[in-house]
Amino acid sequence: MLDESGSKISPRTISRLPVYWRYLKELDDFGIERISSRELAGRIGSTPSQLRQDLNQFGHFGQHGYGYPVEELLSSISQILGLNRTRKMIIVGMGNLGMAIASYENFGRRNIKLAALFDVDPERIGTVVSDVQIQHADEMPKFLEENQIDIGCVSTPPEVAQEAVTTMEHGGVLGIWNFAPVKLQTKLPVEHLHLGDSLLELLYRIGRREDK
Amino acid sequence: MLDESGSKISPRTISRLPVYWRYLKELDDFGIERISSRELAGRIGSTPSQLRQDLNQFGHFGQHGYGYPVEELLSSISQILGLNRTRKMIIVGMGNLGMAIASYENFGRRNIKLAALFDVDPERIGTVVSDVQIQHADEMPKFLEENQIDIGCVSTPPEVAQEAVTTMEHGGVLGIWNFAPVKLQTKLPVEHLHLGDSLLELLYRIGRREDK
DNA sequence: TAGATTGTTAATCGATTAACAATC
DNA sequence: TAGATTGTTAATCGATTAACAATC
Incomplete structure (x- = not known):
């Protein structure tokens, strides 16, 4: 069993799963068949303990005295992440950032399909x-009615982000990938990614460094 | 005193500072002069306890029975984050993502100045x-010799990210803002921002939702 | 079997929440 | 003074690290 339903997975563990997935994919592409928690943790910059603790929240993927079979573990993690099924995504807000997201080459590897793009300009x-052709945002409700969309990506100016999210939620979207620096009112899961915040954190750390 | 040197600030606190900064800036722009930890935490989606705990790692900014003076607190946090001085940034890798970053309008508010852009195409x-005009990446060492750059932003393909970072480190850059999905070998502080990882986390959470 | 490495429990560490005396 | 809200200590909760018996 891959996921003992009912058991709570720690948020920190969840945020590390995509990293494990990337490294395992790389190992698999190189044809490496098995790896120990020590070796994998070393590459990732983690610890064997943490890696095993993380994986054991989902099941038993290793073999005593041997390590982990790469291909099997990769496939298990892919399934845990939900990569075994294709998800459809739309993007609202086709400024520079929206353009960059839409052009992101790695969606395919993650089984994400770009279904529509919206803007008002x-x-x-x-x-x-x-x-994919950019449509007017007014078309979004109709489009969502006719198509089951899984992911709604928001790269609009902050002022209109909430409105876009409300439309998406009503339209049956399952999760929001948000690039706008605003707190969104929605019951959907939101993954927030804000360039400015990330940059400020770096700025702080540069400052601390200089103090020494 | 703004920062009692020697005291270790928790990483979680640091990652919340930019959020506090954003909300305080907004309050200040609206002309709001004071705010309680309860009110501010409510807006942010945090708790009064956490907010006070975070702020008190840096000093005493509030007034008993009154709350926090917005303008003063904003200015204190700005200084903690290092926003009082201008920082110069360069970007290597002017694909779609590099373009989006270079066009990011909010650098000015954060006192970041775009100093140069590099690519090989x-x-x-x-x-x-x-x-700013895009130059050939070969010009970077010379440019760094002639200009003191604070932040090096990496939006190259993963295969060449390490090389770019090595050049930057030798050229005296103080911190790396990394969009390439690779672990970088450097002694500089690195702030990592990976679209794919963020999207996978959302994918996982969508999956959990559907299970219920 | 001997060696290696897991799964898992226990110990430590850090972060969040609760509570309240201090004080404007 | 009375009311409000801070700064800070103590209690709780969660996450990481260490250790080791189980076992391939």
């Missing part, structure tokens, strides 16, 4: 990015 | 983005 509407 | 070299 007449100059942008009609433009094709990654084989 | 001849088609991109010479292009002007946010008033």
Whole structure:
């Protein structure tokens, strides 16, 4: 069994799963068949203890005295992350950041399909990015009614982010990938990614360094 | 005193500072002069206890029975984050993501100045983005010798990210803002921001939701 | 079997929450 | 003074690290 339903997975563990997935994928691509927690943790910059503790929240993937079979573990983690099924994503807000997200080459590897792009700027509407044509945001409710969308990516200016999210929630979207620096009112799971906050954290750490 | 040197600030606190800064800035822009920990925490989605605990790692900014003076607290946090001085940034890798970062309008508010852009693609070299012309990456060592740069932003393909970072480190850059999904070998502080990892975390949470 | 490495329990460490005396 | 809200200590909770028996 991959996931003992009912058991609470620690948030820290969850945020490390994508990292494990990336490293295992790389090992698998290189044809490496087995790896120990010590070796894998070493590459990732973690500890064997933490790695085993994390994995054991989901099940028993290793073999005593041997380590972990790479391909099997990768497949297990893929399934835990939900990579075994294709998810459809739309993006609202096709400024520079929206463009960059839409052009992100690695969606395919993660089984994400770009289903639609929206903006309000007449100059942008009609433009094709990654084989998808930008539509007017007014079309979104109708589009969502006709298509089951899993992920709604928000890269609008902060002022209109909430409105976009409300529309998405009503339209049956299952989760929000938010790049706008605002707290969103929604019952959906939101994954927040804010460039400014990340940069400020770096700024702080640079400052501490200089103090010494 | 703003920062009792020697005291260790918790990493979780540090990652919340930029959020506090954003909300305080907003309050200040609205002309709000004082705020209690309860009110501010409510807006942010935190708790009064945590907010006070966080702030008290740096000093005493509040007034008993009154709350926090917004403008003063904002200015204190700005200084803690190092926003009182201008920092120069360069970007290496002017693909879609590099373009989006270079066009990010909020650098100014954070006192960040875009000093140079680098790429290796001849088609991109010479292009002007946010008033800065893209140069060939080969020019970087010379540029760094002639200019004191604080932040090196890496938005190259993963294969060449390490090389870029090594060049930056030798050139006297103080911190790395990394968008490439690789573990970097450097003694500099690195702030990592990986779109793919963030998206996978959302994917996992969507999956958990559906299970219920 | 001997060696290696897991799964898991126990010990430590750190972060959050609760409570309240101090004080504006 | 009375009311409000801080700064700070103590209690709780969660996450990481260490250790080792189980076992391939």
